[in-house]
Amino acid sequence: MQRIKCTWKKDMLFEAKDDLGHSVLMDLGEEAGGSNLGFRPMPMLLVGLGGCMGVDVKIILNKMKIDVSSMEMDIFGEMDESKSPKTYKSITLSFYFKGMDLEQEKLEKAIELAKVKYCNVSAILGQTCELSFEAKIVKE
Secondary structure, three states: OOOEEEEEEEOOEEEEEEOOOOEEEEOOOHHHOOOOOOEOHHHHHHHHHHHHHHHHHHHHHHHOOOOOOEEEEEEEEEEEOOOOOOEEEEEEEEEEEEOOOOOHHHHHHHHHHHHHHHOHHHHHHOOOOEEEEEEEEOOO
16 A cells, blocks of 8 residues: 655645655645645656656666666646546656667657556556657757
């Protein structure tokens, strides 16, 4: 069982800690009574997706013996403003890879495997919104 402890610090500032001692701050902007000292809660879902997909894609690339010198992601979440509570309508995750002799098809296969077989976060978010992924090779 995983445990996260969220503690109210002040105003709208909360600190979340896991049992391993890692922590993250979550807050709201000043317009909502916060101090803008941490992530907003909804973007934390995008952070979780990026972390989950990132590690799963990297593990798959390692197994495929594909050596990347860098991997970055841009994650864009579009809110459905017509709902209350608001949820993500769509999320797009763009991977940017650098490395020698990278093949687009293999990178896309690693992302697809992570999405449908390994990433728990994409499995959860995919039930409530449209997820799309893309791979781009960046010249070094």
